[in-house]
Amino acid sequence: MSDATTTDLYEVTMAMSYLREGMTAPATFSLFVRDLPPGRGFLIAAGTESALDHLSGLRVGPEDVDAFASALHRPPADLEPLLGMEFTGRVRAVPEGRVVLAGEPLLEVTAPLPQAQLVETYVLSLLSHQTAIASKAVRCVLAAAGHPVVDFSLRRAHGPQAGFQAARLGALTGFAGTSNVAAATALGIPAVGTMAHSYVEAFASEDDAFRAFARCHPGPVTLLVDTYDTEEGVRLAARVLRDLDRGPGSAVRLDSGDLAVLAARARTILDGAALPDVRIVASGGLDEYAVDDLVRSGAPIDTYAVGTRVGVAADAPYLDSAYKMVQFDGRPVMKLSSAKVTSPGPKQVYRRPGRPDVIALADEPAPDGGVALLETVMDKGRRTAEPAALEQSRARCAADLAGLPSAALRIRNPVAPRAMTSERLDALTARVRQGIEDLASHRSVLQP
Amino acid sequence: MSDATTTDLYEVTMAMSYLREGMTAPATFSLFVRDLPPGRGFLIAAGTESALDHLSGLRVGPEDVDAFASALHRPPADLEPLLGMEFTGRVRAVPEGRVVLAGEPLLEVTAPLPQAQLVETYVLSLLSHQTAIASKAVRCVLAAAGHPVVDFSLRRAHGPQAGFQAARLGALTGFAGTSNVAAATALGIPAVGTMAHSYVEAFASEDDAFRAFARCHPGPVTLLVDTYDTEEGVRLAARVLRDLDRGPGSAVRLDSGDLAVLAARARTILDGAALPDVRIVASGGLDEYAVDDLVRSGAPIDTYAVGTRVGVAADAPYLDSAYKMVQFDGRPVMKLSSAKVTSPGPKQVYRRPGRPDVIALADEPAPDGGVALLETVMDKGRRTAEPAALEQSRARCAADLAGLPSAALRIRNPVAPRAMTSERLDALTARVRQGIEDLASHRSVLQP
Incomplete structure (x- = not known):
């Protein structure tokens, strides 16, 4: 079957009738x-x-005719008039x-x-x-008021195809990157990513985890700092980044808690450690409303990662289209x-x-x-x-x-x-x- | 690229580090x-x-390694440890x-x-x-309280894959059919369908449209009666079905207006035309809440067609999963x-x-x-x-x-x-x- 069968049955019954009537x-x-x-x-x-x-690719093939016939419980011969139909x-x-x-x-x-x-x-x-x-994603760009927004939606999109589209439509409306490797490489969108809490948990200590990550990934790294105690996590990240001289371009990621408060404390800690170039990435259930609140609060967040609510357009997941x-x-x-x-x-x-x-x-x-x-x-x-x-x-x-x-x-x-x-x-x-x-x-x- | 690249980049950076550390x-x-x-x-x-x-099918191939390398701006050699990885x-x-x-x-x-x-x-x-x-669809089955529920969600699902799943999950939770031909034929779900308003509009009169449809489709037919005036549409459908002796198994479909009121009037008209076997199908923005209201009102609706709101789980389009x-x-x-x-x-x-x-x-x-x-x-x-x-x-x-x-x-x-x-x-x-x-x-x- 081609994707000609990805259709409502009534399109087929109507098309049959139109052909029969010469319409x-x-x-x-x-x-x-x-x-x-x-x-x-x-x-x-x-x-x-x-x-x-x-x-461009639509063509009703013999296997589509068989599928239509099977769906209608009719002999394939009744569907023959549709065979070979293309969009012209x-x-x-x-x-x-x-x-x-x-x-x-x-x-x-x-x-x-x-x-x-x-x-x-x-x-x-x-x-x-x-x-x-796209109409949801663009609102995140507006809310971020010039701060980069990146797409983390793949894991809750309505399947892999929908996840790919969420990454594409984010980029189309102004996002700075996506975590979706397939979309990033197919579309030339910057790929972004950090580490999961499980990564930190897999090591004997947060310090071990951060250093192992930096060992594997030269250049700037983004360290997830909220697996245990967030402020301790930021202090540790600052120490590791300073020890390894990896500050510029690197970042810490906050994924839970009061992001405005934690970002302010993180900024103070990073600045106190002479790491003014280390950025702060926020994530965790963000949408345009949350981003707007954070931006208006003056939270020192540099990059907003939006996911679930944007990838499914949670407050308006469908349009009254016709x-x-x-x-x-x-x-x-x-x-x-x-x-x-x-x-x-x-x-x-x-x-x-x-x-x-x-x-x-x-x-x-x-x-x-x-x-x-x-x-x-x-x-x-x-x-x-x-x-x-x-x-x-x-x-x-x-x-x-x-x-x-x-x-x-x-x-x-x-x-x-x-x-x-x-x-x-x-x-x-x-x-x-x-x-x-x-x-x-x-x-x-x-x-x- | 295989679907190994349909992943967040951080899964790749973490896997690289784990392999490097021998974890x-x-x-x-x-x-x-x-x-x-x-x-x-x-x-x-x-x-x-x-x-x-x-x-079962996961395997990191050379083209996946290239995609990972490109996403990370690293030489493919750095990703070699992932080459050939399967899920074991x-x-x-x-x-x-x-x-x-x-x-x-x-x-x-x-x-x-x-x-x-x-x-x-x-x-x-x-x-x-x-x-x-699935958790949305099953609620429609519960609300319908024994009446058949069918899936019309493909046109507003989040892409063709999501539409296929909506049809499958409807059937899994108790739906009686789907309009989605691909899903119906692939999964052995009964395919259902009627006609669109455009079909009726394409003919010189509603009467011509109903008769042409019946001419093309032997056996029971479902006639859409609300393109112009719904009650007139029902009367006309009754006349056509009686003239052609096509009552048993046939139906009229109501797709707009006050469905409870219109269904009651339609039932009266059909019964008055000695067509007690002609069923009434309701559609148009229905979800479990609307179906529940209609069932509780005693509306004489036989089959409920649900679509948009169910196919995207409109009130809960994502889960707080981890x-x-x-x-x-x-x-x-x-x-x-x-x-x-x-x-x-x-x-x-x-x-x-x-x-x-x-x-x-x-x-x-x-x-x-x-x-x-x-x-x-x-x-x-x-x-x-x-x-x-x-x-x-x-x-x-x-x-x-x-x-x-x-x-x-x-x-x-x-x-x-x-x-x-x-x-x-x-x-x-x-x-x-x-x-x-x-x-x-x-x-x-x-x-x-």
Whole structure:
């Protein structure tokens, strides 16, 4: 089986029906987040690169057909029309790293209806997950206010793939490093790491442990000082680093207790030992809220290591995302079911300095000073450009952050800017809605 | 690179130092959850099978050594001692599907220290993630009180791997099916699915859509009735199902609005159309709390489809899990750092009918009526038995649930039973702690 089977069954049953009915005209689906989770002033677009990888490689093979048939308890012959299906459509997307707001399409797919439908689950999964994580990670960078932030999330991410993405998305949003060796080496992110409490416990004494570690690792080392008594641990680390002349670039790591208090005492001890260059790394259940508190308290912490809560976006582990058909065979389409109204037509988002974003129809001209967010990234099933380099997405993220109002950037009670909709989009929405309401037969409205 | 590099860098730096120091004596690490998240009365053990797959296949190859060297900015020759390392140790684990409580080891690894350390990140990640999801999923089964629950979580899981696990863990805890084709076919779980709103919108009318779907899919069908006006949708579905004589086994799906009210109206319409066999499926942001409310309200819903919130365990997306060294070279070890005290020595957990579990030392005899939870599942790096079949784990889960007090099973404000510790474990903990506190040098205590 290829990853064509990593899909909801209904994508398959719908695609079968579309093919049977000859409904292969182009459809456009729009992927967006309806509302931001509480605690988010904006989102960082992510997942597009993975989605394009998936779409480029998608091909329904014989073993996929067998899997579909088995899932449906139908003979494989009934699934033959799907055999060999590839994605041949067009994709427009907001590049990874850019700021997006509620209702703004992150990605639009235009392809023959069966294809555009079949890819829903996988694409939605990638963008929802990665955008949720990137939007959490960037808040840690903001909270750290210039101090380096590093990723320690692999051990509690939702599996190895999710751990890899957490490292990648941390780097994309401005982290200085990751503990994840696979991600670090594959993506060129600085790898960071220290030692575990078990390391210290495995030696006859903390002193033995620190000296053995330094013996094995030339250059700067980071010593974990809270296995037994933290202040004693700092004193010991200072002695070892001074004895071995390994101060500059080295660090002590605090992983438990009152980090603000312990960091202040550690700083005093290190400075008293003439080790002003030895840095202090804090870890242990940190997220943007804890980092913000520590930074505001003036704690002399140099580097923040965040993990668990960031790697799973603990306070908002999913987004209210949707992948909705907005046009089929040239006709704008929308949905009216209770509390989940969508708006019709392919769209573009224009960003204007100092003014609200405008969500417009794709074929509208840009408003004054507006720059389009959605770019064509795939045509006829092939990428139109090389995958974006991580550095490029990281630069995009930093640039977009600089353009956000300060209320959106706040760690606590952020205020999310709202995008406007264009007059033409409003008019089309009203027209399509009225058309649906007028039709007692509840037909979807086919605009000319 | 193999998945040997899917690890925190510090596992590598510690392993290098252990090898350099000749510290290759056996170490035992214990993996447990310190405290349950709020809203959990118990956990369901999961992730062991994936962990054993990883350990069986682990081998540090030349490309891994290169990755480690690159991450550390050291010549590959410095990493040579790791080349060819495999996992040759012993693993004892609680079988998947069993109930576990705070502090009870889910898994214990005994292996030469460098190996036991190197596998920490990956094993901890698998068990933490999968146990968190299984412990959420099982609560949906409890809330549904006998109604079938099915998994729709793939689109918002943290990537395809996490989506696969959500489907597997749902089935393990009692779900009746999944929409995930890959998981369904790989694991023999019933595949379930209906249609999306876009399907209905793609046709000129809802009636056309329902009839086209039925044309393509013989046998029972599930029709999504809330694309426009839900009650009208139900009436139309009833007409189509009656016209085509497709009532028995078929269903209507409600995906928005007040599900209790709409289900009652749908039932009235279906019964009025002489379709008492047509079932009602509810979906749309459901979790165990919503399912509990619906079941208690007496809503005539037959099947509950849960997705997003369950697939990411939204209210508790991570566990306070730990992988701690408890013995090295025959000596019990523990850690005393602020608020994160561990207890020393390899352990066993004994379950006793109607009485609290007992966490004991591994070599203690079973208390009266106590059955051991930890079983040897790997020896000398090889599985000691075939992987557990899903059906077997599912049966274990159901049996263990039956043994829990009702307060633990409650959906709201559950009360988690607490395990006792044995007298011998308490005595050892006190002895090791006293030893550490007595030693001004902060050496870990080496019990005879």
